[in-house]
Amino acid sequence: MHIEKKFEIKFDPDAAKEYQFLDNSVIKMVNKAIDDLEVRADQVGTPLKNMQSSKLFGCKEKKLRDAGIRIIFKVTNEKVSILRIVYILAIEKRSRDFVFKIANKRNITVKKMPKEKLNNFLKLCRSWNDVNKK
Numbered sequence: 001m002h003i004e005k006k007f008e009i010k011f012d013p014d015a016a017k018e019y020q021f022l023d024n025s026v027i028k029m030v031n032k033a034i035d036d037l038e039v040r041a042d043q044v045g046t047p048l049k050n051m052q053s054s055k056l057f058g059c060k061e062k063k064l065r066d067a068g069i070r071i072i073f074k075v076t077n078e079k080v081s082i083l084r085i086v087y088i089l090a091i092e093k094r095s096r097d098f099v100f101k102i103a104n105k106r107n108i109t110v111k112k113m114p115k116e117k118l119n120n121f122l123k124l125c126r127s128w129n130d131v132n133k134k
Contacts, residue, residue, distance in 0.1 A: 005038040007075070007086045009128035012106050016126045018091045026067035030091065033062055033071060034128055041075050041086040048072070053097055054104035059089065068093055072103035074110075078122060085122055 011019065022030055036044060045060030062071040072089045089106045092099035113121060 003039055007038050007041045009034060009038055009086050009088065010122055010125040011088045011128070011131055012090070012110075013125065014102075014106065015088045015090050016131050019131055022069075022091065026064070026069055029064050029067040030069060030071070031132060033064055034088070034132070037062070037071075037073065037086050038128065041073065045073065048100075051097075051100070054100040056100060056104055056107060059103065059107060070099045072099060074107065076122075078119060087122070087125070 019030070041060075045062045048054075048056035048059045048061055050057045056072065059072055059074045062073065063069075064071070069091060070093075071091050074087045074089060076085045076087055078085050087110070089103040089110075090099050092102060110118065110121070
């Protein structure tokens with residue numbers, strides 16, 4: 001059965017590095033979660049809000065409890081044919097609020113970019129297919 005992908009997954013350059021360093025014991029669960037984002041990113045994940053230490057309103061968190069991993073992502077309105085881009089800000093262990101601080105820093109950088117610069121930046125970000133050489 002062929003499942004139609006609605007979203008293009010793009011990784012923050014540092015999130016791509018975090019993915020590369022994931023332990024083999026969790027990689028299958030992370031891959032499955034990211035594959036799911038390609039199809040239903042608008043339907044999955046817990047919406048985040050602005051807190052004292054992080055301003056992540058507009059982003060979502062997908063918890064992989066069994067893997068002890070959080071994936072922080074943002075669905076953007078930048079269109080790529082029929083797809084929308086899911087921008088993965090961070091993939092880290094679920095320890096305190098570390099992943100939120102990292103994602104917040106990256107989110108601030110992206111939010112400050114003018115639209116033209118953001119479009120160019122997203123073109124340079126590695127796609128899920130590049131990161132996950134299946």
